[in-house]
Amino acid sequence: MSRIKAVLAAARAGGRKALIPYICAGDPTPTITVPLMHALVATGSDIIEVGVPFSDPMADGPVIQRASERALKFGMGLGVVLEMVAEFRKTNDATPVVLMGYANPIERMGIDVFAARAKAAGVDGVLVVDYPPEECEAFAALMKGNGLDPIFLLAPTSTDARIDAVARAASGYIYYVSLKGVTGSAALDTSEVARRIPLIKSRANIPVGVGFGIRDAATAKAIAAIADAVVIGSRIIEEMERSPGAEIENVKAFMAGIRAAIDEVAV
Amino acid sequence: MKPNDLPETYNFPDAQGHFGPYGGIFVSETLMHALEELKSAYEHYQKDPAFIAEFESELKHYVGRPSPVYHCKRLSDMLGGAQIYLKREDLNHTGAHKVNNTMGQALLARRMGKPRVIAETGAGQHGVATATMAARFGLECVVYMGSEDIKRQVQNVYRMKLLGATVVPVESGSKTLKDALNEAMRDWVTNVENTFYIIGTVAGPHPYPMMVRDFNSVVGKECLWQMPEMIQRQPDAVLACVGGGSNAMGIFYPYIPYPEVRLIGVEAGGSGIASGKHAASLSAGTPGVLHGNRTYLLQDENGQIIETHSISAGLDYPGVGPEHAWLKDIGRAEYVAINDDEALAAFHKLCRIEGIIPALESSHALAHAMKMAPAMGKDKVLLVNLSGRGDKDMHTVAEKSGLTL
Numbered sequence: 001m002s003r004i005k006a007v008l009a010a011a012r013a014g015g016r017k018a019l020i021p022y023i024c025a026g027d028p029t030p031t032i033t034v035p036l037m038h039a040l041v042a043t044g045s046d047i048i049e050v051g052v053p054f055s056d057p058m059a060d061g062p063v064i065q066r067a068s069e070r071a072l073k074f075g076m077g078l079g080v081v082l083e084m085v086a087e088f089r090k091t092n093d094a095t096p097v098v099l100m101g102y103a104n105p106i107e108r109m110g111i112d113v114f115a116a117r118a119k120a121a122g123v124d125g126v127l128v129v130d131y132p133p134e135e136c137e138a139f140a141a142l143m144k145g146n147g148l149d150p151i152f153l154l155a156p157t158s159t160d161a162r163i164d165a166v167a168r169a170a171s172g173y174i175y176y177v178s179l180k181g182v183t184g185s186a187a188l189d190t191s192e193v194a195r196r197i198p199l200i201k202s203r204a205n206i207p208v209g210v211g212f213g214i215r216d217a218a219t220a221k222a223i224a225a226i227a228d229a230v231v232i233g234s235r236i237i238e239e240m241e242r243s244p245g246a247e248i249e250n251v252k253a254f255m256a257g258i259r260a261a262i263d264e265v266a267v
Numbered sequence: 268m269k270p271n272d273l274p275e276t277y278n279f280p281d282a283q284g285h286f287g288p289y290g291g292i293f294v295s296e297t298l299m300h301a302l303e304e305l306k307s308a309y310e311h312y313q314k315d316p317a318f319i320a321e322f323e324s325e326l327k328h329y330v331g332r333p334s335p336v337y338h339c340k341r342l343s344d345m346l347g348g349a350q351i352y353l354k355r356e357d358l359n360h361t362g363a364h365k366v367n368n369t370m371g372q373a374l375l376a377r378r379m380g381k382p383r384v385i386a387e388t389g390a391g392q393h394g395v396a397t398a399t400m401a402a403r404f405g406l407e408c409v410v411y412m413g414s415e416d417i418k419r420q421v422q423n424v425y426r427m428k429l430l431g432a433t434v435v436p437v438e439s440g441s442k443t444l445k446d447a448l449n450e451a452m453r454d455w456v457t458n459v460e461n462t463f464y465i466i467g468t469v470a471g472p473h474p475y476p477m478m479v480r481d482f483n484s485v486v487g488k489e490c491l492w493q494m495p496e497m498i499q500r501q502p503d504a505v506l507a508c509v510g511g512g513s514n515a516m517g518i519f520y521p522y523i524p525y526p527e528v529r530l531i532g533v534e535a536g537g538s539g540i541a542s543g544k545h546a547a548s549l550s551a552g553t554p555g556v557l558h559g560n561r562t563y564l565l566q567d568e569n570g571q572i573i574e575t576h577s578i579s580a581g582l583d584y585p586g587v588g589p590e591h592a593w594l595k596d597i598g599r600a601e602y603v604a605i606n607d608d609e610a611l612a613a614f615h616k617l618c619r620i621e622g623i624i625p626a627l628e629s630s631h632a633l634a635h636a637m638k639m640a641p642a643m644g645k646d647k648v649l650l651v652n653l654s655g656r657g658d659k660d661m662h663t664v665a666e667k668s669g670l671t672l
Contacts, residue, residue, distance in 0.1 A: 055440060055571040056557060058449045059295040059456070065439050077569030103293055103556040108570030130293040130556060134283060157300035157459065166296070177297055181457040 003096040003124045004149050004172040007046050008207045008228060017224040017262050019044055020209055021255065022100065022233030024051035024064060025081040026071030028240060032247060034087045039248045041095050044259035049127070049231065052081050052101030059129045061182035063234040066241070078105040078114070082121040089122035098125035098151060098172075103136075111139050115146045125149035125172045133169035140169050153177050154200060154208075156192065167204030173229060174204060177212045183234050188213035190222040197226050217261035224262040232258060277523050279593065284473020284560075287596060289589035292472045294559045298452070301459045306474045308379050313481065318378065325370050326485060329403065330360045332367075333489045336497060336650070342620045342637075349643035351636050352502065353653040354490055354518060357625065363655030364486060364514040365396040369465055371482030373400035376463035383407040383462045387451040389416055389444030389510075390580035390628075391423025392655060393467030398432035400465075408432040411450040413443040416580060423659055441574050444584055448558055468511025469588030472559030476516075476588050483517025490650060491521050502650035504529035504639070508631040509602065510546065510582035512591045514654035519600060529601065532591060533635045535577035536604035546575035548587040549595050549602040562589040578607040578663060579627035581655070605631040605638075611667060613637055614657065626655035627663065 001009070011018045021040050025033050037048050053071040057064060078101075085097050099118065106114050106128060118126065126148055131139060133152060140150040149172025154163060156179065166174060178193050193210055200208055210223045211231030223230050236251055243250035279286045292302060312318040326332040335358065339351040356364040369386075376384050384406050388394030394410040401408030410427055414436040417424055427434050440446035448471075455464040469476045469483075487505075494501050505522055507515035509532040519530045537545035545551065552563040557572060565573050565585040577583045594600035605613075610627060613634035617623050625633060629652065636649045643649075657664070665672050 055573075056445060056449055058452050058558070059297065061453070062439070069440070072571065075569075077571070079569070104564070104566065104572075105570035107555055107561075108553075108566060108568070129295050130559070132292060132294065132296060132299055135291050135293055153296035155295075155297040155300070158296060159300065159303075162296070162299060177295075180297065180459060182453045 002147060002149055002172065004047060004098070007096055008173060011046055012228070017227070017265055018046035018209070018229035019259055019262055020047045020049055020229050020231045021045050021236055022049040022051060022211070022231060023236060024053060024067035024071055025084055026053055026074050026076035027067040027237065028070050028247065030074050030076060030080065033084050036248055036251065037088050038092065039252050040255060041092060043252050043255040045095070045255065046229070047096045047098060049098045049100045049233070050081060050085065052078055052099055052105055054102040054105060057102065059182055061234060063237050064183050067237045078109055082117050082123070085123050086121040096124035097122065098127055099123055100127040101129065103128050103130050111142055115142045115148065118148060119146045123148060125151045127151040127153070127175060129153070133165045144171060151175055156180055156196060160203065163200055163203045167206065170204070170206060173207040173209050174200065175231060176200060176208050176210045176227070178210050178223070179213045181212065183212055188219055190219070190226070193223065194226045217257050220258045221261040221264055224265040230262055279590065280473060280477050284477065286590045286593035288554070289562050289592040290473060290476055290560050292559065293556045293561065294472050295456070297456045298472070301455065302472055302474070308375060309474050309478050312375060312378055318374065322371055322374055325374070326367065330366050330370060331358065332485065333493070334358050336490065336493045338497065339621050342616065343640065345620065346637060346640040348645060349503070349640040349647035349649050350645065351640060352497070352648060352650045353623070354486060354650060356486060356514065356652060356654045357623070357629070357656035361396045361399050362658060363392050363396070363626065364483060364517055365393045365467060366399070367485050367517065368467065368479050368482040368513060369393065369396040369400045372463065372465040372478070373404055373406065376406065376465070377404055379463060381461060381463035383409070383458065384465050385409045385411065385451050385454050385462055386465045386467060387411050387444065387447040388467065389413070389447065389583055390659060391416070391420040391427065392581060392659065394432070394434070395423055395426050395430070397465050398427040398430035401432060402430045409454065410434050411437050411447040411454070413437045413441070413447050415442040416444065416447070419580060420659070445558070445572060468513040469516045469590060470511045470558055470560060470562070470586055476560065476590055479513050480516040480520055480590060483513050484520045486514070486517040486652065487519065487521035490518060494650065498648055501525055501528050502648040504531055505650045505652070506531045506533060506632045506636050507652040508533050508582060508628045508654060509549065509587060509591060510535065510584045510628065511586070512588035514652050516588060516590055518652045519594070523599060530594070530599060531635065532600055532602040533631045534602060534604045535579060535582035535631060536606040537576040539606055540604055544576035545604065546577045546582050546584060547604040548585060549591060550604045554592070557586045560589045562586050562592045578610060579631065581626070581628040582631065603635055605634045609634040611664070614664065623653070624657040625653055626657050627660045629654045
């Protein structure tokens, strides 16, 4: 069983919802990324999504765009991100790491080379935002062949046929995008999410995490009540922007609050 | 597929929008439904006689089609070789070929009941064409434009505002066309229910490359009957500039089944390919995924998209339409690069010898024709797509000549 499946199964068995933070590798500096990952684990994160900076993050809002731009100033690339995961793995063998990014850096490295290097570095899952299932059959098979979980998005506009296509291709978890928009958008309609999750669950036998638009303890708690996992990204980056020099301390305080809110939800 | 098989078997893209390994739909799940909706609407209306009749009527009465083909007799005589003919897309309403596509997409937006249109623009030509259609049909219009481009293209920004459009400056990334496209996509994802995204070139996710090509192919279709009227045959070569590649696909596509007609795409060589300061994705790029499709890209070793350089803002794009990538690979079209200086020289030549002020983009295609012509017989014919007029380029050209207007 993959680390992701094991962690999500353990959370479910233990009656708790999973917390999945997103950070952008190399933001605001490359040296902060690995210590930040350990800090996220220390404040109760179950899985860590590590963003691979890309010059053209089409699906991201202004916050993650800024994070990418800061990281790119240091020449961050996919190779360095994989080295960071390997570094993290030296002292943490338990927490799953999911790389999230865009197709071009992976294709530039070559999907075979990427699969081998990601596996060797200790990556557990890969979410390529601009790879819908139709365009990545070979890639998804290659990931699975290397013990990596290909993770896919579903959206409020996804039809039943698309839910089925994603369910066939995905493993690990499905990432449900909670609103029509880009990452970090403001308005989140939890009742709409509450209506959609059971529909997805009825067609896909796989845990569902919800992200995009989760901004505070209250929204995190509301989502935890209806989903298997809560994904939070832009708000973490904003916390770091707000506290130059004290990024890790500030993120820890913020995430402790989110964790506590999620844990108020009894399963 | 072998190039020799071409005329009978060229039938691209496939149902998923692939041109061989290129094209496709590389977008976030959040956009998939909108693209499926667009694809099915386009598939329906492209066969609908009422839609086709409306499109043709608008092109005739509003755009001013057909555009003429003009024989550059003085220029050809001076060069002493092949005869150069121009397809005068510069004479269209709004001043470029862009209007063919924006008309088609605006009509589609109306049929789909979308009251709001958005667009990305670089030099501003596509933005102006979109704003024009929005005014013509009473649609709300938002145009995304890189803040760097806004500084360079003040007149077009004002034109769009006069036409009632909102121009939104894009501050992310390199603050140019590619970033404007990213931002327009973000808008579309957020406002997908009431908004139609009018993409200006043969790039983006399927069905855009096919749809934009189809709407622009009126250019080549006219040439197919205009050239025999003028010279009793088809030309020996058709030349067009290639940034994203919409004017080139528009004139190339109907000529694909004519193997005796060479198709030559001319990219922006900027300060020269060797300098690294250019926008020649096909001549110097490698395949990758950007803006929803797989195609040739200018990128670094990490797969980050790199900044491009060209004297003409309309060619300043790090990718290229996926069908051009395919035509290059199968050898049906050839792609070359022309530097800023060569394009500028051709620009001045056409002004002085033929009394036509061309767009700097189109000047690239003309420059390559002028390079080819002297080595060819006087009975040979080169047809150049003069995709736009040069009014928008007055400031750039004056500045290059050391003048301020």
